[in-house]
Amino acid sequence: DADVTQTPRNRITKTGKRIMLECSQTKGHDRMYWYRQDPGLGLRLIYYSFDVKDINKGEISDGYSVSRQAQAKFSLSLESAIPNQTALYFCATSDSRGRGETQYFGPGTRLLVL
Amino acid sequence: SQKIEQNSEALNIQEGKTATLTCNYTNYSPAYLQWYRQDPGRGPVFLLLIRENEKEKRKERLKVTFDTTLKQSLFHITASQPADSATYLCALDTGGFKTIFGAGTRLFVKA
Numbered sequence: 001d002a003d004v005t006q007t008p009r010n011r012i013t014k015t016g017k018r019i020m021l022e023c024s025q026t027k028g029h030d031r032m033y034w035y036r037q038d039p040g041l042g043l044r045l046i047y048y049s050f051d052v053k054d055i056n057k058g059e060i061s062d063g064y065s066v067s068r069q070a071q072a073k074f075s076l077s078l079e080s081a082i083p084n085q086t087a088l089y090f091c092a093t094s095d096s097r098g099r100g101e102t103q104y105f106g107p108g109t110r111l112l113v114l
Numbered sequence: 115s116q117k118i119e120q121n122s123e124a125l126n127i128q129e130g131k132t133a134t135l136t137c138n139y140t141n142y143s144p145a146y147l148q149w150y151r152q153d154p155g156r157g158p159v160f161l162l163l164i165r166e167n168e169k170e171k172r173k174e175r176l177k178v179t180f181d182t183t184l185k186q187s188l189f190h191i192t193a194s195q196p197a198d199s200a201t202y203l204c205a206l207d208t209g210g211f212k213t214i215f216g217a218g219t220r221l222f223v224k225a
Contacts, residue, residue: 035215040122041217042203042216042218043158045212045214090158101148102148102160103160103205103213104160105157105158106157108156110155
């Protein structure tokens with residue numbers, strides 16, 4: 001969905017490096033999410049934010065941090081990347097005014113940690 | 115523990131037939147259930163939402179059923195086409211607007 005963009009789309013990094021994945025949205029939604037997807041495991045929630053001042057841990061937040069710089073921007077950081085963080089990362093948004101159930105996903109960032 | 119199960123084996127069907135995908139869950143009482151489509155290398159795209167008080171929902175060639183007694187949802191694509199080939203994810207509400215996703219079932223429609 002072009003309304004939710006992620007940068008970079010692909011990234012190769014080395015163990016121990018700090019990296020940041022960025023997400024921007026033009027949908028005007030207040031809620032934003034970061035997921036990772038691994039084969040056979042489906043999407044797992046890393047962090048979510050229901051507004052700029054609200055940040056919450058998901059089921060697999062260890063090793064990750066986030067920043068909600070504005071309503072439209074939500075970034076995910078890996079402070080010291082490790083190989084088992086190799087995955088496909090998705091940002092998503094939803095709108096609480098519309099009951100907030102449906103999520104709109106970005107195109108994903110494919111991350112490889114060597 | 116809470117669990118969502120979708121058939122991990124790919125479903126292969128012939129064009130024109132009806133594809134039926136299954137989503138089973140345990141230890142949830144979701145207020146609603148959603149189905150998403152995901153193409154390789156792309157983000158999931160929302161298809162349908164069905165609430166706990168609805169037995170069936172339709173949208174064009176898509177139909178979803180929701181049986182809260184069996185804790186199961188069935189997703190049907192009628193008159194399937196090769197363009198329907200994708201992975202289909204089921205997703206459940208866990209309360210507080212948090213959603214849990216299944217691992218998905220891959221569908222291949224052969225011409």
